[in-house]
Each structure stands twice: as structure tokens, then as C-alpha cells.
Amino acid sequence: MANVFKFELVSPERLVLSAEVSEVVVPGSEGFFGVMKDHAPFVSTLSPGVLLAKTESGEEKKIFVRGGFAEIGSNGLTVLAEEAISVDELDAEAIASRIKNAEEDLADAQTDDARSEAALRLERLKDLQAAA
Numbered sequence: 001m002a003n004v005f006k007f008e009l010v011s012p013e014r015l016v017l018s019a020e021v022s023e024v025v026v027p028g029s030e031g032f033f034g035v036m037k038d039h040a041p042f043v044s045t046l047s048p049g050v051l052l053a054k055t056e057s058g059e060e061k062k063i064f065v066r067g068g069f070a071e072i073g074s075n076g077l078t079v080l081a082e083e084a085i086s087v088d089e090l091d092a093e094a095i096a097s098r099i100k101n102a103e104e105d106l107a108d109a110q111t112d113d114a115r116s117e118a119a120l121r122l123e124r125l126k127d128l129q130a131a132a
Helices: 092-108 112-131
Strands: 005-010 015-028 031-036 042-045 049-055 060-073 076-086
Touching: 005 049, 015 042, 015 060, 015 076, 049 112, 092 112
Parallel strands: 005 076
Antiparallel strands: 005 015, 015 031, 015 049, 042 060, 049 060, 060 076
């Protein structure tokens, strides 16, 4: 397939995914953004959310990412995430626990910035719960 590019998703523990892909949708700190072959060079920080990678074979990989950054360059897309877990590996109890923690963080937030960040994290976790 001619419209593919190299994609690597790395967490501190392991190489999560290395594949030729046709498209990746990334949860950036300023909102979700899509990457396709020959995308302009770009760097973004990540927000918690579900990254969607469409492989060369047409398979869709959904991976929850938290923290880190994405870099698009001449070699393709590299995502370095603080945490990366396949949505298939997440269980409902773990997600519910993360949501409870995020709700507590939102309630405890002292500044507008902290409240905004906590609210965004809670929203993305609820999106993850719906995706799982």
C-alpha cells in the first residue's frame, strides 16, 4: 500500500506498537489530531485518551495513552507515552478506579488550570470507559 508510513508507540516499559499505518488519530493536549502519510513536521504533547492507529492491513488498534508527546518527522510518527495500554487489555474495574481518582482530583483542584486539566482527564477517561 503506497499511502502508509512508519509509526512507533513507545512507553517506558516497552515498544507497544511498531507498524506501517495509513492513519493515526492522536489525543493531543490541544485536541485530537490525525496523521497521514507526508504530514508536515509537528510536535505535540499528549492528553489522556484513546489513540487509534489504522494498520496497513486495515486493522484498527485502539490504545489508551497518558502523558508524553508525539513527533511527526521525515521518518514517520513516533509517540512516546508515559503510559500506553491496549484498550483490549483494560478492564472495567481499573477504568472505574481511574475515573474515581480523576473525580477526586477535580474536586481537590485549587486553580483554574488545575481544574481544567482535571476536567479534561476525567472526560478522556469517560471516553475510554465508553470505548472499552
